[in-house]
Amino acid sequence: MSPPGTTPSLGQPMDRVDGLLKVTGQARYAGEYQELGLLYASVVSSTIASGRIVSIDTSAAMQVPGVVAVLDHTNRPHIASYDEDYTDADSAEGSPFRPFYNDRVLYSGQPLALVVADTLELARYAGSLVRIEYQVDGHETNLTAVKETAHTAPAETPKPRGDFQAGFASAAVTMDAHYTTPNEHHNPMEPHASTVLYRDDDCLEIHDKTQGPQNCQDYLHKVFGLGKDKIRIFAAFVGGAFGSGLRPQYQLPLAVMAALHLKRSVRVTLTRQQMFTFGYRPNTLQRLRLGASADGKLVAVGHDVIGQTSRFEDFTEHVVEWSGMLYQCDNVQLTYKLAPLDVYTPLDMRAPGAASGMIGLECAMDELACAAGIDPVQLRVVNFAERNGNEDKPYSSKELRACYEQGAERFGWSKRNPEPRSMREGRQLVGWGMAGGVWEAMQMKASAKASIDSDGKLTVSSATTDIGTGTYTVMTQIAAEAAGVMPQNVTFVLGDSSLPTAPLQGGSFTVSSVGTAVQQACHALRAKLLDAVRMANPQYAVVDIKDVGFGDGYLHIDDQRFSYADIVRDSSHDVLDVQIDCEPDEKREGYATATHSAVFVEVRVDEDLGSVQVNRVVSAVAAGRVVNPKMARSQILGGVVWGISQALQEESQTDHNLGRVMNHSLAEYHIPVNADIGDIDVVFVEENDSIVNDLGSKGVGEIGIVGVAAAIANAIFHATGKRVREFPITLDKVL
Template sequence: MNSMTPNVGKPLDRVDGVAKVTGQARYAGEYPEADLLHGSVVSSTVASGKVLRIDASEALKVPGVVAVIDHLNRPHISSYDDDYSDDDAAEGSPFRPLYNDQVLYSGQPLALVIAQNLELARYAGSLVKIEYSAQAHQTDMLAVLADSHEAPAETPKPRGDFAGQFAQAAVQVDATYLTANEHHNPMEPHASTVLYKADGKLEIHDKTQGTQNCQDYLHNVFGLAKENVRVLAAYVGGAFGSGLRPQYQLPLAVMAALQLKRSVRVTLTRQQMFTFGYRPRTQQRLRLGADASGKLQAIAHDAIGQTSRFEDFTEHLVEWSGMLYQCDNVALSYRLTPLDVYTPLDMRAPGAGSGVLALECAMDELACAAGLDPVELRRRNFADHNGNEGKPYSSKELLACYDQGAAQFGWHKRNATPRSMREGKQLVGWGMAGGVWESMQMKASAKARLDAQGKLTVSSATTDIGTGTYTVMTQIAADAAGVKLADTTFLLGDSSLPKAPLQGGSFTVSSVGSAVQQACEILRGKLLESARQAYPALAGVAVEDIRFANGYLHADAQRIALADIAAKSADGFVEVQIDAEPSAKRTPFSTATHSAVFVEVQVDEALGTIKVSRVVSAVAAGRVVNPKTARSQILGGVVWGIGMALHEHSQTDHHLGRILNHNLAEYHVPVNADVNDIEVIFVKEDDDIVNALGSKGVGEIGVVGVAAAVANAIYHATGKRIREFPITLDKLL
């Protein structure tokens, strides 16, 4: 029994595209409700200390202001005195808004003004006076590196003899790289609309990457029964990791709704989008030792990242240096420096975005020191095993990424000598880097239902943060069930749907997609059972001679509409719900996506201005379910990588402990004028081990290695090695 597979692998348009471009798609802060109240957050202006007094008297005099909630008059929350967690928590004590009088960081929410409309709430918020007892603070990681401690991360143990092998290596690199704080800044700000129902139940529209994570969080924090809390996120206007943890607008909005027994919306301002998680600043020292032929003999990667004083945020920062290349002598270390700041948060390709940047810049320095082409150096150190795990890769077409990317880019024309290529007054540089990201699969559930009209509805509580989840799940479901794409609907973004993991880590297609595929295959089996009972002529037809396609069961000369089979079944429909988990055949293998990124820059010799004129990104990510949405993911990642290399930097005034450029005018991101030709190549990679779909995910890999390739191209153009990111004019001149 099989189904035709005409949809998976095709570059289909987004099924939610029309709703988005015509404004029909509603986001968390857009749901209308009669008598809806609006909340505005009043933020701390000091980085450390105590609140002595909050005077809301002037704010409460404003007509239309309903309440001002702070730590003294908030509703009683018993769990604020207990430990609670959410799916993406860091080790430590999670932040509790309006918990007590302690100020932990600048921008901390200290009060919530609730009024009849947003403008009134914001105005009244400006009238709230807060008196502090300020204490000394520290927000500069580099000033207190000595205060760092070992990160509670699963850092691989040392292997071999790094010190001995590095000391006798014919070619050595010892370099330190600095990366900056970056804030997520998705287009849609964080918002929560809490609809208070007559029976006391809450229906919540939240900006999140995991509706069930938010539901669990509210259950844990407020003691609310899960069946009384429904969290929805039908559309999410970008997130990149900022929606993995419930952000503080959610508990504040729920507090207000419970206290007032009214529906409440809290939306953060763009400035307040800089008052929670971010990609943390790092200092990373790379020591690479190689023999005269360029074969790696020793690798050490020592990293320090910043964290808050109340949680130890960890990411996969150094592991990549132990797995991307073949090397028997590896030493990895990762430390954290606590500061008076909010806890960092996973941000697109968390850890790899920063860690691979340092590794791939160091590899470029090693290529120069060894007199080798950067691509050739990487070829000579290709690893078919993950050295950290001692396991072979289920598939790894990285050599093909080098080949196809270099050919498309024209890498063979590169003159290796720095400052040797130019166009008029522009110095031209060509650089490249490799990329890697782990291919994970999580447990997930899905429900599939075919009704008497032949309509297939498949559901799972995952989200779509703009990645194309609606579309690829529809493609997978239609093919697996043998139903037309136009007759298939995928439901997501609702905590009441079958369980799904947070959307992140490039594991949505492998996890939820596998569940969707399995549910639809089992649905097909149930349809066949029903058909054999309703149509006796099918009794003698072998299973292998039956196929499902375009809404019909085909058997020999017979063609039976699936709608008719469903209509004749006992319930008038056929339904299946299943739980999927990673296959045991993954266990002996390491699974990862890989890429090779080639970049051309033009640097003005007199002014030092940098233009990224061309990028070719070759990606091996297993089976690509939708090349159109997948290409968009890589394009977005490349643009982000350009931003990481040249633009993005959340700048802190350490005297005040406050972020200076907390807006989109001064927090620089690449704009249209910064982005030129980007070519994406999906390298063919067959993998029947990683999951039944053979898909490895593309959400994260697009950004990995891009910033390093830009930096390496800048060195090739100018002969100047910049090791502090972003690479701005002042550093280059």
């Protein structure tokens, strides 16, 4: 029951509550916290891909005035855990990378020394004077060269179902093609940095670029043997991450190492070039085999993938699973193998696995549509899956048909001439392509605390982060509606390891997980407010909460209303507060949960130059309840831009002779600029889901990128008649 005049917050396009701080420069990031006497450290990186350190000569560096110390594997402080295995919340299977562990060089760009000085400029200059002599071993960084030796990944791939070989052999229409996707590096605007503020008795206050402050706290606790009460991690603002902050990166243990060694506060900031010396989206080699009946019904789906990993860890992601769940098929065979290389371990990157694997699947579906003479949208509708075949479970909700329908209508798909090279404007060939998208709708355990003071101000907290997604804002909206207060009277606190437990921010599950915890905490706070009213007003001692209204900062019973501020003041407490621990509801267990999308793209291809321009995109998304359509649209826009980048430009290019990324700067690592982006239209398809979580929200952070690159590739084929299966699709490949 809501009283008249209550303004619901959910579903409203509210502006960012942190927007003013960001645009006025008041938001401070990990590398911006100052302290008197703060030292600055610069990382010296390896120049070889494999071998041993014979000697490190730091004498010239130490003679530079203002240099305080140079640390390396020979003089670092003793770290007991380096003799044991330790993990973090996003660790891969194997032995994690230990900076300064021993004399082994495992990959090019590995941190080998840390120069600590009074200023960053001095530290970097002194770092250039460190001389390292190596014993160089042979290395291999080319996935294609070692694909035959790949081993089955330790991650559990869905078991085969039916008889793929027989289904494929008997199919009326078949396609068998290979696709490759490159390595990509995250390159968020804010580089990775850690500012370790040293306090007495080895207590550390650390500002870190991370997607999980409690994960970093747990990691440092395990590595350095410090009590968790001595480590507090802050991440109030994060300038983009895309997965790069899921694991603690090496600047964090190096900064802590230096701070503990010197008993001083230390900052380590990685250069843009060093942002290419840790995790990335891994290269994949994919083979897709699809078989269908004459009317387009799939009778066989085979998806085989080889991905790369490091020699010390097996990094796995869900690359092939989507091919077993997006479409209805009884004969499915999925394989996923890994090839170890002399590289750093890959890392989750926006829509990990799906962004790569769906390129193969959705390009193959387009090729099958052409072979069968069926419209690409119709082929997908014909093969619509009511259940997730991998789990054999029905979906909690799935408005994918509506995505196809509404996206196609908005785009004008019915006007498409299916014949390749049939549409043009002058020297520009025009192509229309489409693809589907899917991402799992997950929920994790999370906790939240809600408190209200005698001014009626609500404070809600949880140890999550905001990596630019709008967490501050949507949690404010969820709390405002759940507690019955105006959004301007809500403060949401995050980015602090001492707050109630929260999962890593990733996987599009923050709203589902933390948001549900916030909602439940605010509902519990309402019950506490009612209890206070019952105590003070005996006539309402037995009133049922279902008969009470909460809104605009007031509790309503019959024709009486009590302001929250008055209730707190009359309760003889400074604040009323409550903390709850929230777990996914058991009712989820009988269902598969996922977000879906349909992406429609128009490209213009210059017939003489082979250059491709994405002229317009329509992305129709079914993601359950959209808490803030403005933030959600922003997320989809960002995902589409990245999909354009993935299709046409983005690639970390390795010189395999050196085993080193060559284009390790934003000048040479090509990503789109404003001039590359045409019109992007986002359609949120209505989808009601009471099973996925109490909010009915599925998350939108990942789904925006999924399917975009495939839709562009399919549009390029429609424009030119040429299939390019090696990504990115650069003009030399089109020509």
